[in-house]
Amino acid sequence: xxxxxxxxxxxxxxxxxxxxxxxxxxxxxxxxxxxxxxxxxxxxxxxxxxxxxxxxxxxxxxxxxxxxxxxxxxxxxxxxxxxxxxxxxxxxxxxxxxxxxxxxxxxxxxxxxxxxxxxxxxxxxxxxxxxxxxxxxxxxxxxxxxxxxxxxxxxxxxxxxxxxxxxxxxxxxxxxxxxxxxxxxxxxxxxxxxxxxxxxxxxxxxxxxxxxxxxxxxxxxxxxxxxxxxxxxxx
Ligand SMILES: Nc1ncnc2c1ncn2[C@@H]1O[C@H](COP(=O)(O)OP(=O)(O)OP(=O)(O)O)[C@@H](O)[C@H]1O
Numbered sequence: 001x002x003x004x005x006x007x008x009x010x011x012x013x014x015x016x017x018x019x020x021x022x023x024x025x026x027x028x029x030x031x032x033x034x035x036x037x038x039x040x041x042x043x044x045x046x047x048x049x050x051x052x053x054x055x056x057x058x059x060x061x062x063x064x065x066x067x068x069x070x071x072x073x074x075x076x077x078x079x080x081x082x083x084x085x086x087x088x089x090x091x092x093x094x095x096x097x098x099x100x101x102x103x104x105x106x107x108x109x110x111x112x113x114x115x116x117x118x119x120x121x122x123x124x125x126x127x128x129x130x131x132x133x134x135x136x137x138x139x140x141x142x143x144x145x146x147x148x149x150x151x152x153x154x155x156x157x158x159x160x161x162x163x164x165x166x167x168x169x170x171x172x173x174x175x176x177x178x179x180x181x182x183x184x185x186x187x188x189x190x191x192x193x194x195x196x197x198x199x200x201x202x203x204x205x206x207x208x209x210x211x212x213x214x215x216x217x218x219x220x221x222x223x224x225x226x227x228x229x230x231x232x233x234x235x
Contacts, residue, residue: 002033004067005160005193006055011064011074013050013216024050025061026216032195032209037187037227039207040197046213048197049165055195056163057085069160086114090154090162092183094169096146098138104149105134111153124156125149128182144175151182155192162186164196173235180206181230202235 013025025047032038040048053059054066057073060081066074068088076084098107105121112118125134128148138146147167154162164183168176184206187194196207204210205228212219 002035004031005034005069006030006032006195007065007067008051009065009067011051011054011061011066013047013054013059014062023216025054027064028213028216028218030211030218030221032193032211034193035187035191036193036208037184037206038193038195038209038211039204040195040211040213041199041201041204042213042219044199047216048199048213051213052163052165052195052197055161056089056091057081087116087157088160090157090159092147092150092154092162092164092167094166096138096143096150098146098149098153100138103135103137104130104141104145104152107138107149108153108156112156115157117158119156119158121152121156124152127186128152128155142175143171144178147171147175147179148182151179151186155186155190160193162192162194164194166197166199168198168200177230184227184230200235202233203230205233206230 008028008030011025011028015022015024028051040051042048054061061074065072073084102110104125108121108125112121128151130148133141133145168179171179180203183194186192208224208227210222
């Protein structure tokens with residue numbers, strides 16, 4: 001039986017903007033099992049990025065508990081959170097956030113410097129299909145290639161969780177599909193747990209699990225025994 005690797009237990013998050021209190025999360029509960037390709041979907045402002053930022057240790061919940069691999073991240077102090085972000089988390093953003101004056105290879109090498117058991121940057125760049133572009137700077141690469149570098153950078157850390165916030169948001173549909181295929185294949189091949197945020201419900205059938213967030217709560221969660229490949233879905 002699969003075991004949970006992520007457990008959100010009644011997580012709330014409030015932001016204070018002067019006098020105004022914004023309830024970004026109002027009691028979020030869900031679990032994700034080890035090795036799953038999980039999709040977090042929902043409309044703009046629903047709280048998706050807040051969920052991912054808390055999961056990635058970039059933000060802390062106001063209340064509730066977050067267990068990752070049995071550890072209560074929500075009770076971590078600053079130093080523990082830094083170590084968690086560095087070692088346990090690979091993050092892929094909509095805009096690739098590569099260092100512009102470093103080559104593709106150097107971008108990946110920089111990320112693995114702070115990790116305990118990284119993979120070889122060259123090997124991971126080969127796996128994402130960039131064997132011929134390692135010495136290129138980001139500006140010399142297409143959007144899809146830059147996102148592949150960003151994915152390689154996250155994967156090379158050998159993280160417990162790969163978190164992706166709208167990773168295809170800045171790409172045309174063909175390139176976006178190739179990136180989704182790479183993420184799903186990586187999940188299947190390595191057994192890494194992948195959590196992907198999207199507002200595009202068309203890709204929901206690709207996930208082993210769909211967590212639908214609306215107004216700061218989980219509106220519904222579905223598990224999918226027969227996830228589709230990107231080639232089987234149209235949008
Ligand atoms: N740092 C912050 N300070 C104040 N309010 C914030 C902050 N981050 C998020 N919020 C608010 O929390 C709510 C949830 O935002 P969040 O970014 O998590 O939504 P989202 O579902 O990811 O939306 P989108 O799809 O538009 O990115 C929104 O009302 C947003 O304005």
